[in-house]
Amino acid sequence: MKKLDDHTKALIAVLLAVVAGGGNAVFTKIALREIPPFSSIFLRWFIAFLFVLPLFLREKPKIDKDFGYAFAVSTFATINIVMFAFGVRLTSASVSQMIYAGVPMIIAILSYFMLKEKVxxxxxxxxxxxxxxxAIIIFSPLLHGGLDLRASVIGNFLIFISTISFxxxxxxxxxxxxxxxxxxxLATYIINSMIVGLVFGLFDFVTSPGWYLHISMITVWSILYTGIFGAFLFYLLYQYAIKHGTPVIASMSLYLLPIAAFIWASIxxxxxxxxGFILGSILAFAGAYLVTKKPAPTAYS
Structure with missing residues (x-):
C-alpha cells in the first residue's frame, strides 16, 4: 500500500477535525446558558485533560524549560477560549464560527512578519x-438592527480578538x-486552560451562587461534547495538521466549520x-481561497 505523504495526512486531519468540532460553537453556547463562562472552561478542559493524560504520560515527557515555554505559548490559546466563551454569549453561534474563517488570513499576515514568508x-x-x-460579519448587527445590537457587536469583536490570539x-x-x-x-494547552478555568471559576460561586444546582441534561451533554470532541479531538487533530502540513493548511478546518456550525445552530x-452574514461569508471564503491556493508568480518580499 502506498504510504501517505505529509500533505495528505494534514488534509485528512483537517477533515476529521471538522467532523469532530463542527458543533463546538453551538454546544458551547448551550452550556453557557446555565454555566458561568470560567466554570464552563474548567469543566470542558478538565474532561479533555482526562483524555489527553494517558497519551501524555505514555510519552514520558520531561518537565523542563521547554515545558515552561510550551506552557507560555499555550497562553495565547487560553486567551482565545476565554474571549470566545464571553463573546459567543453575546452573538450567534453561526457568526462566531464564521469570524474564525478569518484565521487563515491572519496567519498569512503574521507569517509574513514572523516567519518572513513572501506575500x-x-x-x-x-x-x-x-x-x-x-468586518461585515462583525458589524452585521448594524445592518439589521435588533434589541441586542450593542451586545452583538461587542460579542463579535471579542470573537475577533480570540481569532488573533488563536x-x-x-x-x-x-x-x-x-x-x-x-x-x-496539546497537553500544555489543556493544562493551561484548565488552571485558568479553575482559578477564575472560583469567583463564579460568588457571582452566580448555586449555578450547579440547576443543570439540565442538554447542558451536561453539551459540556461532554465540547470537552471530548470540541477540545480534545479537535485540537489534537489540529496539531497533527500543523505537524504534517503548515499553519495555513491546519487553519483550513476553519473554512468548513462555519457550515457545520450553521447546521447545528439552525437545528x-x-x-x-x-x-450581512451571507455577504460577509462569501467575501471571507473568497479571500481565504485566494490566500491559500497556489500563489501567482509575482511576489512582494
Missing amino acids: TRQKVIGLIVGLAGV SLYTIFSKKLQKKHSPVYV LLGEKLTP
Missing part, C-alpha cells in the same frame, strides 16, 4: 477581500513541533441567516 499579489487581494468579509498560537505551535509531539503541545438554536 504574493494574489494573497494581498485575498487578505483585503477576506478581511472585508469578516492565530499566534498556531504559528508558535509549528515552532514547538520541531522538538515536541502534537500530544505534548438546536433556531438561528437564521442574515444578508
Whole structure:
C-alpha cells in the first residue's frame, strides 16, 4: 500500500477535525446558558485533560524549560477560549464560527512578519477581500438592527480578538513541533486552560451562587461534547495538521466549520441567516481561497 505523504495526512486531519468540532460553537453556547463562562472552561478542559493524560504520560515527557515555554505559548490559546466563551454569549453561534474563517488570513499576515514568508499579489487581494468579509460579519448587527445590537457587536469583536490570539498560537505551535509531539503541545494547552478555568471559576460561586444546582441534561451533554470532541479531538487533530502540513493548511478546518456550525445552530438554536452574514461569508471564503491556493508568480518580499 502506498504510504501517505505529509500533505495528505494534514488534509485528512483537517477533515476529521471538522467532523469532530463542527458543533463546538453551538454546544458551547448551550452550556453557557446555565454555566458561568470560567466554570464552563474548567469543566470542558478538565474532561479533555482526562483524555489527553494517558497519551501524555505514555510519552514520558520531561518537565523542563521547554515545558515552561510550551506552557507560555499555550497562553495565547487560553486567551482565545476565554474571549470566545464571553463573546459567543453575546452573538450567534453561526457568526462566531464564521469570524474564525478569518484565521487563515491572519496567519498569512503574521507569517509574513514572523516567519518572513513572501506575500504574493494574489494573497494581498485575498487578505483585503477576506478581511472585508469578516468586518461585515462583525458589524452585521448594524445592518439589521435588533434589541441586542450593542451586545452583538461587542460579542463579535471579542470573537475577533480570540481569532488573533488563536492565530499566534498556531504559528508558535509549528515552532514547538520541531522538538515536541502534537500530544505534548496539546497537553500544555489543556493544562493551561484548565488552571485558568479553575482559578477564575472560583469567583463564579460568588457571582452566580448555586449555578450547579440547576443543570439540565442538554447542558451536561453539551459540556461532554465540547470537552471530548470540541477540545480534545479537535485540537489534537489540529496539531497533527500543523505537524504534517503548515499553519495555513491546519487553519483550513476553519473554512468548513462555519457550515457545520450553521447546521447545528439552525437545528438546536433556531438561528437564521442574515444578508450581512451571507455577504460577509462569501467575501471571507473568497479571500481565504485566494490566500491559500497556489500563489501567482509575482511576489512582494
